[in-house]
Amino acid sequence: MKKQRVLFDSGNELAAYAAKQINYHVMGYYPITPSTQIAEFLDQMKADGEHDISLIAAEGEHSAAGICYGASTGGGRVFNATSANGLLYALEELPVQSGTRFPMVMNVACRTVSGPLSIKGDHSDIMYTLNTGWVILFANSPQAVYDFNICALKLAERVKLPVIVAFDGFFTSHQKRRCEVFEEDSDVQAFVGKYDAPYSALDLAHPVSIGSYMNEPDIINNKFQLHLAMEQAREAIPEIFAEYEKLSGRAYCRTESYLADDAEVLLFLLGSSYHTAKVAADRFRAQGKKVGVFTTNVLRPFPGGELAAICKNAKTVLVGDRQDSYGAEGGNMSLEIRAALQRAGVSARVLSRVYGLGGLDFYVEDAERMIESCYDAKAPAFDYLGSYPGEQVDNQQYFAPITEEAASPGLTTCVFEDGKAVVRGGRVNETTAMPKRLAPGHGACPGCGIPVNVNLLLRGIEGNVVLLFQTGCGMVVTTAYPKTSFRVPYVHNLFQNGAATLAGLVEMCRQRQKRGELPEGEITFVMVSGDGGMDIGMGSAIGTALRNNHLILFEYDNGGYMNTGYQLSYSTPMGAKSSTSHVGPNQYGKNFFHKDTPMIMAATNIPYVATVAECNPADFLKKAAKAKAYAAEHGMAYLKALSACPLNWGDKPNTERRVIQAGVDCCYFPLYEIERGITKITYDPEAAGKKLPAADWLGMMGRTKHLMNERYADVVQAIQNEIDHRWLRLKARNDCELL
Numbered sequence: 084m085k086k087q088r089v090l091f092d093s094g095n096e097l098a099a100y101a102a103k104q105i106n107y108h109v110m111g112y113y114p115i116t117p118s119t120q121i122a123e124f125l126d127q128m129k130a131d132g133e134h135d136i137s138l139i140a141a142e143g144e145h146s147a148a149g150i151c152y153g154a155s156t157g158g159g160r161v162f163n164a165t166s167a168n169g170l171l172y173a174l175e176e177l178p179v180q181s182g183t184r185f186p187m188v189m190n191v192a193c194r195t196v197s198g199p200l201s202i203k204g205d206h207s208d209i210m211y212t213l214n215t216g217w218v219i220l221f222a223n224s225p226q227a228v229y230d231f232n233i234c235a236l237k238l239a240e241r242v243k244l245p246v247i248v249a250f251d252g253f254f255t256s257h258q259k260r261r262c263e264v265f266e267e268d269s270d271v272q273a274f275v276g277k278y279d280a281p282y283s284a285l286d287l288a289h290p291v292s293i294g295s296y297m298n299e300p301d302i303i304n305n306k307f308q309l310h311l312a313m314e315q316a317r318e319a320i321p322e323i324f325a326e327y328e329k330l331s332g333r334a335y336c337r338t339e340s341y342l343a344d345d346a347e348v349l350l351f352l353l354g355s356s357y358h359t360a361k362v363a364a365d366r367f368r369a370q371g372k373k374v375g376v377f378t379t380n381v382l383r384p385f386p387g388g389e390l391a392a393i394c395k396n397a398k399t400v401l402v403g404d405r406q407d408s409y410g411a412e413g414g415n416m417s418l419e420i421r422a423a424l425q426r427a428g429v430s431a432r433v434l435s436r437v438y439g440l441g442g443l444d445f446y447v448e449d450a451e452r453m454i455e456s457c458y459d460a461k462a463p464a465f466d467y468l469g470s471y472p473g474e475q476v477d478n479q480q481y482f483a484p485i486t487e488e489a490a491s492p493g494l495t496t497c498v499f500e501d502g503k504a505v506v507r508g509g510r511v512n513e514t515t516a517m518p519k520r521l522a523p524g525h526g527a528c529p530g531c532g533i534p535v536n537v538n539l540l541l542r543g544i545e546g547n548v549v550l551l552f553q554t555g556c557g558m559v560v561t562t563a564y565p566k567t568s569f570r571v572p573y574v575h576n577l578f579q580n581g582a583a584t585l586a587g588l589v590e591m592c593r594q595r596q597k598r599g600e601l602p603e604g605e606i607t608f609v610m611v612s613g614d615g616g617m618d619i620g621m622g623s624a625i626g627t628a629l630r631n632n633h634l635i636l637f638e639y640d641n642g643g644y645m646n647t648g649y650q651l652s653y654s655t656p657m658g659a660k661s662s663t664s665h666v667g668p669n670q671y672g673k674n675f676f677h678k679d680t681p682m683i684m685a686a687t688n689i690p691y692v693a694t695v696a697e698c699n700p701a702d703f704l705k706k707a708a709k710a711k712a713y714a715a716e717h718g719m720a721y722l723k724a725l726s727a728c729p730l731n732w733g734d735k736p737n738t739e740r741r742v743i744q745a746g747v748d749c750c751y752f753p754l755y756e757i758e759r760g761i762t763k764i765t766y767d768p769e770a771a772g773k774k775l776p777a778a779d780w781l782g783m784m785g786r787t788k789h790l791m792n793e794r795y796a797d798v799v800q801a802i803q804n805e806i807d808h809r810w811l812r813l814k815a816r817n818d819c820e821l822l
Contacts, residue, residue, distance in 0.1 A: 084332050085270040087263040094228040094255040098164065098190045098248070099124035100264055101232035103134045104271040108159035111139045111150025113619065114650040114663065115169035116202045117252040118192035122164060123650065123662040130667025136162070140651055140663060143579055143619035144169035148176035151187055155180065155245075156293050158283030160236065161187035166252055167194035167208045168577055174211060177245075181216030181309060183294050186239035186278075188232065189217075191249040192256040193354070193405075195441045199564065200554060200575065203442020204252035206353060207406035209382070210415045212247060216309050218316045219382035222250040223339075223357050225260045227380070230333055234323050237275045241323070242316045244309075249382070253442055254355040263331070274330055317384040337386040338379050340393050342368060346375030348457040349397045349431075351390075353378055353416055356403065356438075356445045363450035374454055387423030394420075394429050399457040401434040403468075412465040413437075438468040482570040485518050487604065491545045492516055495704060497712035503758060504691075504712050506705040514542040514704055518570070520550070525568040526560040530736025532726035532743075533557040535697050536639045537611060540722065543707025544635075547606045549588070550574070553581035555614035556646045557639065578619040582627035585610045585634050607711050613639035613726060615652030617680050628687035631718035635710045638680065639726035640752075649731035653678040656751070657805070658798050659786045661731070666789050671798055676805050684721040685757045691720040693756035693765075697727075698744040702754060702765050709756070725752040733785015745780040748773045750810040755817070762816040777803045 092100070099121045102110070112122045128134055141147035144165055155161045165173060170191055180187065193209050195201040212219060220235060222228040228250050235246040250256060265271050282291045297305060324335040341361045343349060348367075352360050357378040367374035377393045379386055394400050402421075404414025411418055413435035421433050436453055439445045449468060456462040494516065495509040520541045527534050533556060541548065551574045552558040558575050561568040576584040589608050595601040612620060617638050624636060643661055644650040650663040651673045660666045664673040685692045691713035695703040703724075710720035725746050727739035734742055746752045747766065754766040768774040778799050781787040790799050 085330055086266045087331070088266045090262050090264055091259050092225060092262055093120075093257050093259045094222065094225040094250050095120035095192065095257065096124055097225050097229035097262060097264070098232055099128070101229050101271070102136065102162050103128050104265065104268040105160065105233070105236060105275060106134050106268070106272065107136045107162040109137045109139065109150070109154035110162040111141055111147040111154065112163055113141045113144045113147045113165070113169060114644045114647045115144065115166050116647050117194060117204065117256045118164040118166040118169075118190060119647050119650060119662075120256070121190055121192075123648075126663045127665045127667070130665035130670035132667070132669045138663070142621065142653060144173040145176065148173035151189070152176055152180050152185065155185035155187045156183075156284040158280035158285055160278060162189070163187065164190040164192070166192045167196050167202075170208045171196060171211055172579060174215070177212060177215035177217060179294065180245050182305060184243040184309075184312065185245065186236075186243055187245045188235045188239060189245065189247050190228075190232070191247050192252040193249055194252040197577070198575070200558070201441040204254055204256070205405040205440045205442060206414075207440070209247070209249045210406050210408070213383060213415060216244065216313070217383065218242070218244050218246040218313070220246065220248050221353060221380055221382055222248060222255060223354050223378060223380070225255060225258070226262045226333070227335070228255060229262060229264060230327065230331065230335065231380075233271055233274065234327050234335075238316060238319055238323050240275070240278050241319050242312050243281075244312050244316060251354040263333075265331075270330070274327070313384045317386075320381060335380060337381045338377065338389045338393065340377035341375060343375035343377050343393050345373055345396060347373040347396070347398045348375070348454060349394055349400045350374070350376050350450065350453055351378065351400065351402045351416065351420060352376065352450075353403075353405065356405070356450075359445055359447055360450040362447045363454060366447070366451065367454055385419055385423075387419065388427065390420060391423045391427035391429050394424060394431055395427075397429075397431045399432045399434065400424070401436060401453050401457050403453060404435065404437050405439045407437045433464075434462060435465045436468045437466075443469055481566060482522060485520060485570050487547050489518050490547065493545070495543055495545060495708045497708040499712065499716065504709040506708045509543060509701065509704040509708055511700045511704065517542045517545070520548055520569065520571045521561065522568045522570055524566075526563065527556070528728075528730050530727060530729035530739050531556070531560075532641060532697065532724070532728065532739065533560075533613065533639050536724040536726050537637075539695075539697060539700060539703050540609070540637055540707050540724075543704035544607050544609070544711045547571075547604065549606055549608050551576065551581055551585040551588070551608070551610045553610070553612045553616040553620055554578045554646070555612070555616055556641075557611055557613055559646055578616050580623050581610050581612055581616065581620055582624040582636060586627045586630065586632040589632055589634050605715060607714060608634040610634060610636045611639065612636065613641055614646045615644040615654070617678070618653045621683075624684070625687055628684060628689045628719050628721070631689060633714050633718055635714045636719065636721045638721070638723045640680070640723055641726040641728040641731075642677070643728070643731055645728050645731055649728075654680065656781070656787060657802050658781070658790045658795065660789065661786070671795055672787070672789070676802075679809065681721065681723050681757070688760065689719040689721060690717040690759050691756070693722050694752065694754050695722055695724045696743050696747050696752065696754060697724070698740055698747060699754060699766055706756060709758070731786065733788065734783060738783070742780070742783050745775055745783055749775040749777045749780045750806050751777060751780060753810060753813055755813060762813065764813065764817045777806050
């Protein structure tokens, strides 16, 4: 045994710690709750100089999986972590990696797959991966997360397959436990050994083609080889577990059981619930009832024979599934255990219960209810535990709908004259008469710019409005079920697909009006995005822009993935610290410049692009009115606002207006519009004698205040140079196109 030390850490921390000790070459990742902490912890350790892993922040999980696959073809060691819809977004890439036989390790902190959106833990995500050709280990404790991460890499490289280490999101991932880790990183590295890839895209002396096109019978042979590799993994797992026991003193098997040898009633639960159920089994044993519990540490290859052997003496087996395979009368564990018992000739009655969805807590009393049902001869073979009929939900309408008449006071109008939009009215004080489509009752943090910006936008848009919000803080704080803050129709879809979703709704409106199914009349369709939504959602947005669908895309740019705890996004300022761009001896914060989204959107040639800021409300309202007019007459309009986030910017709510103004005055966020290709600066801080150096703005926020240290003078200068370059280019466009 090698020397170890005790930590009091969570599963996420221990996954990161194992990765640090292995010192992978590359990690491609994208933040998603509850797995994000793994990348955060690794970034902190990177800033402190504890490892040399290249941490690459992708713009979405699909690209993160692509980064990992590409890196793995280069013959090195690769790591990733994700959850829920992020896993599903990456799902297409998983068979690519297993089918071409490149090893890597990915942690999955299991979480509910939406919709409706829920960020809590269940197993509805991991079950989608069962047919992807990945080995899947399932850790039921933080200690197992650490141990399985070390074993997983050795296994992956032995059988040439990628491996998932899965565990319960928010339970195993976040709950801290006393754990042991190896004191020396070198002991972990010696255990996993040196990896010599049999072939590599970087071996120029022996060039190979990876991922060739295949027809039959080659493709069936490829899949047969994948099957054989999985069978090899079946044999290798206990061997590697045995090797690891000698190193660590901790023994693992493919399956685990408790009081199962003579049990007449057995309860199967996957993950952390297994430990809760053991307490329930003890209580029934105290009553003289032969009750046991069992679980599996391996989902693929599935240890059906071993699980069936555990059940050989049981009269009733109840399988708890933290997900449902809808229409199959049981989740995936129920289906697989039933099949395993049938193959083994075990005649026990099998009951299936779906429980704990959306992170619903699982208590000892819930396990007792499951066990008690096993003694009821009339108990249904399949049921949900803890559900309630939908008819009991209060679906009352909290707000009276805003009529077109009420939303059309005639305060702001926009007409086209000589091909250009001309706004009349729109005085700031007058537009307060516009009814608020977003009600004051929401859960945003004090000083949050989202409701400020959304309400300013909608004050400039008269008439009927339909809103779509991508996932993000703006969505989460306004729609906590069963209540809503919206007084107009509202739709939510995920980060990566908001623009396409709204485009579909716009086209349905047009078709139904054309067919006489809806009354004629103008509706302004507005998509609201932020919290990094124009990273993962950029492809959908560009596709919608190229089609020139009649809608407004409004981005509140708060400079990070705020709804997941402030990780860097592509719009985060260079040098800013975040939970994935820490400051330390080896790192000064985010190390690349912010994305110029308005110019990207302008390159699609949509008719109207503009930037807005709450510190210039009259300019904001006029541009909102123009966006409405262009969306109605000519196609897509895009507006971007600099949006405050005091919690993560590290400033105070009562100073945000000044911070936003400074961001505008230093030209980090210049105010301009591009109308049918013609650029016009709508506020020139130089002409007004208000232009500031970038350092004045950076020094106002805790996220960038460290840059005021002379040590980072070159970083501040690089930021200033980039801002000046973009500002000069913008002025050149303004001067040139006005000629």
